[in-house]
Amino acid sequence: MGKRCPGWLILAVAFAACAGDADAPGSRTVASVLEEAHSAATEIIRDAGGQFSVGAFLARQNAELLVPQLAAVAAATDGKAVSDLNDVQQSFLNGTLNAADDMQRSERYPRKKATAMLAQADALLSTLTATYRFPRVLDFSPRYVVAPAVPTVLDLTVSGHALDASGPELSLQGKQCEVRGITEAQLTFHCELPGVPETHALAYATLTLVTRPPRPWWAFAVDWMRSDDAPVHYTLALALIPRTVGGFDAMARVNTGDAGLEASVPLPVGDVAWGGTRDITLPEGSIFVTLHGRQADGRVYEDTSSEAAPHPWYATTIDMRSRRMVIRARALDEALAQP
Known part of the structure; x- marks a missing residue:
């Protein structure tokens, strides 16, 4: 794959200067651009799949949605150079990449960027x-659930x-779902x-959607001349969230009353x-407490009876006078909205 240069998607002159003896921008194939976009999507699926945030879920899932759409563009533009596309199509192709x-x-997987990937490919397919x-999936919900x-x-x-093809099918973890409604948009x-x-770890359940391009109203007249359209497959990942904020363990330092002796x-x-x-x-005679918390996303925090700052998903209150320690966890949606 040739060297990519910033700005070649917009400025042909800048691309030529950067590429040196490489082919002129107009002779570059659509397939090579789509190959780069597919490579980026594959890396997003791999990298974002291990991250624990709504943005990461969305990035992985939208990259999965992008893959069959890139394949559809490749089939529709087989053998074409970028210059064979009109200006609008080139803009959407470049925007997708x-x-x-x-x-x-x-690194943080902003939701707007994840949405932009599909928006550009959707616009290109429509031209x-x-x-x-072509059946283009742009969103699905829910994106995550508690396991x-x-x-x-x-x-x-x-x-x-x-999306209004006859007989769309969806399976969840290999089990067929019941179709409740079919429209062009939903x-x-x-x-x-x-x-x-x-x-205590993030997991994903597999959703498989099978649909077909809707047939135009006049298709019945030429049924005997044409074969059925090939089904379109989307493989999606439903994020399964651990059922708890995380796991905790604590240790109290206690005055035993025996000549100032202490015990843990x-x-x-x-x-x-x-x-x-x-x-x-807390035990009678507690003089100091340490709490260790490991959130479901792997982050580790320590609170003590002298310092207990609020954390992204929970907050701890330790009151030595009343011998009480309280851990209050955020609700799931509220927790995932935290940075």
Whole structure:
């Protein structure tokens, strides 16, 4: 793959100067641009998949949505050079690559950048004769759920363009969902999410959507001349959030009353549910307490009876006089909204 130069997508002169003896911008193939965008999407799926934030969920999931759309553009522009596209199409093609590349280089996964990737590809598909009715998924909800302990009913909504094909199908973890509604812009499904064993790590459930390009009204007249359109597959990842904010353990330093002797006493704390409260009574004679917390995203914090600052997902109050320690966890949506 040739050297990429900042600005080639906009300024042909700048690209030529940077590329040296490389081919002129007009002779570059659409396929090579799509290959770079696909590579960026693949890296986003890999890197964002291990991060614990709404932005990371969205980045991974939108990169997964982008992959079949890039394949559709590739099929519709097979053998074409960038210069064969009109100015509007070139702008959307370049925008798709820029947005994917920008998202791939990001560390915090801003939601606007994740949305921009799909918006540019969606616009490009709508300008190509072969794909303007290609089923384009731009959003689905929910994007994340708390991992259920037992099988749980889940209603899923898929939004986009040209989704009103006959017989769209969605499966969750390999189990078929019930279709509840079909329109051009939205599909709704009734699914069952299997129970998930207790875990303190982020996981993903697999959603598989199969649909077909909608057929024009006149298609019945030429059915005998044409084969059915190939199904379009979207493989999506539903983020499964651990059922608790994290795990906690504490140690109290206690005055035993024997000539000033002190002892360390472990305190049972355990996990704290999202939006939950854990109230712990400190041992008689406690003079100092240390609490260690490991959030579900891996971040570790320490609170003591002399210093207990609020943390992104929970806050601790330690009152030695009343011998009381209280851990108050944020609700899930509130916690994920924190930086």
